[in-house]
Amino acid sequence: MTRKKTDPSGTPKDSHYARLRRAHREQTRPAKEPADDSVVHLYGLHTVREAILNPTRKRRRLLVTRNAMQRLDLNPAALKGLDVETVDPKAIDALVNADAVHQGVCLEAEALTPQPLSKLSDTSLLLILDQITDPHNVGAIMRSAVAFGAGALITTHRHSPTESGVLAKAASGALEHIHHITVRNLANAIEELKSIGFQTVGLDSEGPEPLETTFSGARIALVLGAEGKGLRQKTRTTVDALARLDVPGAIRSLNVSNATAIALYAAHRHLSSKV
Incomplete structure (x- = not known):
């Protein structure tokens, strides 16, 4: 019977190929959008800033780190009526791709309606x-x-x-x-x-x-x-x-x-x- 290799703490080590497979799954995992396809999670400073300033965009809540809030540099009036939550970056990681460059900000909003x-x-x-x-x-x-x-x-x-x-x-x-x-x-x-x-x-x-x-x-x-x-x-x-x-x-x-x-x-x- 073959035993798994362990590290000094006694925890079994994964094989090199298992680690590569797991990394590949993380990289190719689709975005974690909400189940409701009328709602999207928008991330990134430029993306979120323009979405907040768009009067036709229906916004739900903003998840943002303290540093990102300063970098968004928005007038308080632009945030009126928007539920703003100051969070740790890991809270945003849980909502978007594992490799998404969210820059500490995520806006939950309704998708724009394509026009005829x-x-x-x-x-x-x-x-x-x-x-x-x-x-x-x-x-x-x-x-x-x-x-x-x-x-x-x-x-x-x-x-x-x-x-x-x-x-x-x-x-x-x-x-x-x-x-x-x-x-x-x-x-x-x-x-x-x-x-x-x-x-x-x-x-x-x-x-x-x-x-x-x-x-x-x-x-x-x-x-x-x-x-x-x-x-x-x-x-x-x-x-x-x-x-x-x-x-x-x-x-x-x-x-x-x-x-x-x-x-x-x-x-x-x-x-x-x-x-």
Whole structure:
């Protein structure tokens, strides 16, 4: 019979591989969001600050360490009506991912309600995501969209991430500053956008023309697909044009969030020239 090795205190030692398996489980464990999917735990200083300042965000309670409260630097009026609990960091650890960088602050709030396409506000720049499911990528895309003045982010009801602490942290507050519109049929939504004056441009590595020479008109909707798969065939045949990002280096492809930032910059420059 094989006996487990013990440390000097007599406690059995785990094998090296058991420790690695346990560490892997901790790293891949999903966020500990509440059972009620209408409630999210938002964490990180920028994320929480912008959520608290968003008048449309329904907030429930704020868990914060003393140090983080000082770093939030919020006017007391912004916290009016909010249940604020001063806690130890471990209390926040228990609510979020084991590896989440919460910076000592967590806001329990109701998720924002995605809007239908009929709620689209007057804007000249949109982003459309074709089945991009990674919340880190979608959050980073939101951040770039807000930075370049995009008026809305359009996704599908299915095959798109719902609001979560992970997505909000990657967006670094941008979630509170952009309209999120969801549609059931992406091709139909693209056709509707075309009918109200948007040039719909799909990014494709094999696009016939460089992106910057493809733009025309005063309203642009950029359409991006998931890494690896790219745009679905129906999306490719529905958009007005397919365009590529010319990359001169040895690596010819970019992470979708990086490609989006470059495309937004190019679209913003084009639209600015039309003013």
